Amino acid sequence: MESRRITYLITLAGSALWCLAIISAPLCASHGGALKTCGDVLYEFFRPVCHQMAGRSLMIAGEPLAVCSRCSAVYFSFLLGTLLFPLAQKAWRRLPEGRTLLLLALLPMLLDVFASVLGIHDATETTRLLTGAWLGVLLPFVVLPVAMDGFTALRVRFSRSHPHFQKGNRNA
Amino acid sequence: MPEKPNKLLPAIYGGAIMALIAAIPVLNFVNCLCCAGVMFGGFMAVFFYQKDLKSGMPLLSSSDGVVLGLLAGLFGAILGSILDTIILLTVGNVGGQMLYGILESSGVTEQMPPDALEQMREGIESSTFNPISVFLTFIIDPLFGLFGGLIGYSIYKPKPGAVTPPPLPPAPAAAV
Numbered sequence: 001m002e003s004r005r006i007t008y009l010i011t012l013a014g015s016a017l018w019c020l021a022i023i024s025a026p027l028c029a030s031h032g033g034a035l036k037t038c039g040d041v042l043y044e045f046f047r048p049v050c051h052q053m054a055g056r057s058l059m060i061a062g063e064p065l066a067v068c069s070r071c072s073a074v075y076f077s078f079l080l081g082t083l084l085f086p087l088a089q090k091a092w093r094r095l096p097e098g099r100t101l102l103l104l105a106l107l108p109m110l111l112d113v114f115a116s117v118l119g120i121h122d123a124t125e126t127t128r129l130l131t132g133a134w135l136g137v138l139l140p141f142v143v144l145p146v147a148m149d150g151f152t153a154l155r156v157r158f159s160r161s162h163p164h165f166q167k168g169n170r171n172a
Numbered sequence: 173m174p175e176k177p178n179k180l181l182p183a184i185y186g187g188a189i190m191a192l193i194a195a196i197p198v199l200n201f202v203n204c205l206c207c208a209g210v211m212f213g214g215f216m217a218v219f220f221y222q223k224d225l226k227s228g229m230p231l232l233s234s235s236d237g238v239v240l241g242l243l244a245g246l247f248g249a250i251l252g253s254i255l256d257t258i259i260l261l262t263v264g265n266v267g268g269q270m271l272y273g274i275l276e277s278s279g280v281t282e283q284m285p286p287d288a289l290e291q292m293r294e295g296i297e298s299s300t301f302n303p304i305s306v307f308l309t310f311i312i313d314p315l316f317g318l319f320g321g322l323i324g325y326s327i328y329k330p331k332p333g334a335v336t337p338p339p340l341p342p343a344p345a346a347a348v
Binding site for chain 1: 239327
């Protein structure tokens with residue numbers, strides 16, 4: 001399989017697994033026994049990634065998701081953006097690349113956070129979700145093309161420097 | 173044509189930035205936003221690397237962004253774990269104590285159920301070296317470092333049509 005496609009599929013599978021783990025934590029924690037332990041492990045896994053404050057998290061089965069609502073919006077919409085990437089790639093090519101697209105993606109969230117810190121406006125659940133989702137859905141269009149090119153180039157370089165490895169694979 | 177500079181040093185600098193952000197109390201709250209501090213370390217590794225690229229060298233490539241981000245994440249995990257352990261053994265859980273102080277002064281602790289408050293206080297006091305959290309760091313830091321490296325490349329990538337400039341001619345020998 002072409003290495004650009006492999007990189008895309010790995011990213012898609014990885015982000016789907018990540019989102020599944022975020023939802024699974026409260027679902028497992030709401031049960032008893034081994035499932036509860038499994039939920040605790042998932043919460044522990046996401047602890048370095050997010051503050052996990054229950055008051056700022058979406059709830060499932062009476063338990064908070066493994067990350068806060070802003071982070072949840074970023075991760076779930078990143079998955080959506082990754083799913084849309086092959087379909088919307090041609091249309092998105094007309095949009096600015098790299099730093100401009102990143103700035104467009106980050107700006108609403110930065111405004112929401114800094115305006116809230118400065119006391120200009122109160123960040124609400126809606127603004128957290130919307131600005132997080134905006135960043136998450138645009139981010140694959142910034143990082144995926146670079147990741148696909150980068151891993152393809154690394155694979156080509158590796159097969160050139162290790163021709164025996166490639167030969168062995170073909171024989172296998 | 174001169175070869176590209178070594179990636180090790182920029183990756184170590186990026187990793188050191190990640191480790192410092194994670195270790196400094198209050199500043200480490202940045203990581204609560206999708207590991208923004210870790211991504212910043214990966215981004216900075218690309219920044220330092222592109223600074224090292226001199227005229228005549230091959231241009232910055234997407235594979236450089238991938239390698240630098242991953243390496244910075246790996247060094248960030250190593251340096252961060254060392255720094256965390258040193259801080260925990262010498263001064264204890266400073267970050268936890270500061271957070272508890274902030275919550276106490278803002279009156280949040282008064283509204284908390286006594287059980288939850290006691291659990292939180294015990295957690296801060298009994299904080300010790302946690303091998304599981306070190307293991308998790310070695311997964312999360314390279315992953316988010318990679319994202320930082322990819323973002324770094326998308327910002328510093330050469331403009332379309334840019335070609336590797338020819339190396340500068342050697343300086344003429346000074347007249348004696």
